[in-house]
Amino acid sequence: EAGVAQSPRYKIIEKRQSVAFWCNPISGHATLYWYQQILGQGPKLLIQFQNNGVVDDSQLPKDRFSAERLKGVDSTLKIQPAKLEDSAVYLCASSYRGPSYEQYFGPGTRLTVT
Amino acid sequence: QKEVEQNSGPLSVPEGAIASLNCTYSDRGSQSFFWYRQYSGKSPELIMSIYSNGDKEDGRFTAQLNKASQYVSLLIRDSQPSDSATYLCAVNRSYDYKLSFGAGTTVTVRA
Numbered sequence: 001e002a003g004v005a006q007s008p009r010y011k012i013i014e015k016r017q018s019v020a021f022w023c024n025p026i027s028g029h030a031t032l033y034w035y036q037q038i039l040g041q042g043p044k045l046l047i048q049f050q051n052n053g054v055v056d057d058s059q060l061p062k063d064r065f066s067a068e069r070l071k072g073v074d075s076t077l078k079i080q081p082a083k084l085e086d087s088a089v090y091l092c093a094s095s096y097r098g099p100s101y102e103q104y105f106g107p108g109t110r111l112t113v114t
Numbered sequence: 115q116k117e118v119e120q121n122s123g124p125l126s127v128p129e130g131a132i133a134s135l136n137c138t139y140s141d142r143g144s145q146s147f148f149w150y151r152q153y154s155g156k157s158p159e160l161i162m163s164i165y166s167n168g169d170k171e172d173g174r175f176t177a178q179l180n181k182a183s184q185y186v187s188l189l190i191r192d193s194q195p196s197d198s199a200t201y202l203c204a205v206n207r208s209y210d211y212k213l214s215f216g217a218g219t220t221v222t223v224r225a
Contacts, residue, residue: 042202042215056212091157099211100146105157
């Protein structure tokens with residue numbers, strides 16, 4: 001079974017630029033999550049989708065971050081404009097159903113904002 | 115009080131020994147518990163899930179859950195250098211069903 005796919009793996013941008021990340025979950029997984037992980041910390045949930053609907057985006061900085069999951073499969077996370085504090089690893093995860101179930105992470109995108 | 119607290123590391127164990135990692139959580143209603151392994155520069159990898167009180171064994175890994183004490187642990191038997199990584203404890207919160215992660219415990223297995 002193929003795992004969660006993410007791209008790009010690395011991205012370096014200047015502050016105030018925009019960036020987009022892509023995620024393809026495990027086939028058949030209805031729930032998709034985007035996490036932000038800062039070095040030395042555990043992942044922090046940004047947004048959760050159930051199929052193509054948003055379940056929770058309470059931790060998403062909506063003035064600069066946006067995410068969508070069209071057709072209930074692939075998802076994109078965008079940052080516009082980026083700030084220095086956005087430098088982190090952005091992880092996509094998926095689970096068969098909701099968060100009570102096991103979540104599987106993709107390889108992540110390491111973002112550096114200069 | 116943090117939602118999920120783990121041993122402050124790093125934890126150094128000799129090859130072949132048992133590594134013991136502890137995790138406490140604050141939400142008494144939590145029902146799902148997970149251990150992830152994260153190698154440096156890599157993403158978290160699920161290694162154990164546990165939902166009921168008691169022990170669950172998978173190869174050299176044993177997860178132990180005590181809901182009354184709000185405590186979950188991970189034992190790594192016959193530790194190998196390849197077990198050197200950061201181990202993240204994750205707990206599913208009962209009030210919003212989000213997964214809450216600890217900061218992780220870094221384990222180093224010395225040959």
